[in-house]
């Protein structure tokens with residue numbers, strides 16, 4: 001059997017597979033379906049200082065081999081995540097990566113300071129790339145100087161390693177990746193969704209109430225792979241890759257391009273058992289390739 | 304318990320214009336209740352990608368079968384309508400909370416109001432109410448005659464009234480027009496249909512106990528993605544509800560209409 005464990009800053013992963021933020025809530029729903037301890041890690045829904053209701057509905061629209069979403073970072077707020085969601089997740093033997101969001105630099109700092117003290121939170125993921133909120137979010141992710149300053153500020157207060165989630169909605173993603181590395185980021189997660197729009201055939205108006213939404217699912221995988229490939233060459237810190245992963249081959253593709261671990265988002269809606277299925281499938285796939293340790297394929301595209 | 308299962312197609316029949324009745328066999332049936340729904344993956348490819356939510360219309364636990372009634376209009380339901388006996392369908396379910404059958408006391412009367420493709424889940428509900436000794440009155444609205452279905456089946460369970468917008472079948476108008484004329488006596492209202500109809504019913508029967516079934520665009524169908532969220536009124540303890548996991552059926556007055 002191939003060894004599929006991976007070590008990353010703050011994270012001892014049994015396997016390199018984890019559900020992506022926003023596609024798994026805080027785990028409760030999926031815990032009714034399978035044992036969450038099976039997962040490499042869990043990236044929980046974005047947490048903001050105050051509770052957020054999010055955008056009006058329709059919030060999702062299907063597109064060819066993908067979907068658009070404009071949920072708008074709905075979450076119960078820091079207080080409740082600390083007192084209810086995270087303690088509940090402690091029953092599982094799985095590290096939590098807390099997705100942190102906000103409108104102002106201070107918001108990120110406040111959430112990071114508190115949430116990084118939760119015993120099962122082993123890393124933070126700064127969401128500087130959400131395309132669905134009016135303020136903040138993506139603006140931090142499109143300007144390298146602002147991105148770096150944010151990382152620096154969060155690094156001062158965080159008790160755990162800080163990963164930064166990059167937006168694909170930029171002309172030069174490498175520049176942002178390098179900026180957050182200089183700012184002290186311990187790792188990069190990528191990619192968030194691509195801004196898109198779908199029109200109603202009859203009215204000609206956007207289907208999503210917010211107008212635009214973030215594109216995810218198999219349709220975005222080639223874009224994500226290209227970006228991981230480019231960023232891997234330009235930074236030393238590890239990458240958690242995502243975008244359209246549906247099976248073990250996709251995982252191998254992302255790791256070949258340079259990812260050290262892989263997150264699965266939209267596929268959880270199509271097949272709620274997709275993560276455990278990939279975890280079971282991966283060792284066999286690696287054996288077929290003659291690979292003993294999954295680590296050995298990280299970045300093999302470049303060798 | 305929510306399960307994912309490849310259910311066998313036992314029967315598929317067109318029962319009205321673009322309206323199909325699909326009978327599936329599998330273990331999910333054993334946990335199904337009226338008003339719950341299933342989330343169906345119509346194709347193993349990425350096209351279409353997302354599952355489709357469809358209500359459970361008729362449950363037969365002995366045969367391990369349930370029936371879905373759906374309108375084939377878009378890509379997903381069109382593909383579903385081509386499934387044949389012997390094919391398998393990827394089903395996730397049963398999902399959500401259905402209609403509370405025990406909200407009416409024995410000997411009481413229930414008014415079931417449905418609009419178009421909101422009528423199907425009321426069939427299993429009516430069957431179960433009748434089995435509990437409750438009288439049912441059905442008032443159902445459709446656009447035109449060619450999309451109506453199940454009139455005989457509902458008639459065998461209770462008083463049944465059909466309304467069409469163009470008057471080609473039953474009375475002409477909307478369900479509320481007919482309810483205004485009939486002024487039925489009842490204890491509990493159960494309704495499923497388009498939002499304007501649910502809204503009209505809330506104002507029509509402000510004091511009555513009732514349960515309404517809602518529709519919203521869905522991602523996961525199990526409560527994890529926050530796609531299907533509705534705002535609530537101050538009568539609710541929560542600020543919002545998820546149609547997929549808190550609903551699709553809510554007590555009247557909970558969801559802000």
Ligand SMILES: Cc1cc2nc3c(=O)[nH]c(=O)nc-3n(C[C@H](O)[C@H](O)[C@H](O)COP(=O)(O)OP(=O)(O)OC[C@H]3O[C@@H](n4cnc5c(N)ncnc54)[C@H](O)[C@@H]3O)c2cc1C
Nearest residue numbers: 355356357358372373374377378379380420518519520551
């Ligand atoms: C809880 C619930 C129960 C339902 N029960 C039934 C039923 O018993 N019979 C029936 O005919 N229909 C029912 N619907 C509506 C049904 O889900 C849609 O008609 C169907 O998803 C349309 O898919 P499509 O492939 O035909 O359309 P497309 O236009 O290809 O769909 C594109 C996307 O929009 C979504 N969508 C489109 N219309 C609706 C809608 N009205 N509600 C929610 N999502 C929609 C689809 O799921 C898909 O993700 C129900 C919806 C919900 C939420």
Ligand SMILES: Cc1cc2nc3c(=O)[nH]c(=O)nc-3n(C[C@H](O)[C@H](O)[C@H](O)COP(=O)(O)O)c2cc1C
Nearest residue numbers: 020021022046069127191192216217243244265266
């Ligand atoms: C419904 C939905 C909600 C999401 N919410 C968040 C979020 O709260 N925070 C975040 O960083 N990313 C969020 N994402 C982005 C995903 O984590 C992921 O980066 C993206 O969807 C690409 O992966 P996929 O193609 O596997 O879905 C969301 C995606 C979807 C589809």
Ligand code: FES
Nearest residue numbers: 522524528529547
């Ligand atoms: S559809 Fe995902 S929360 Fe309801």
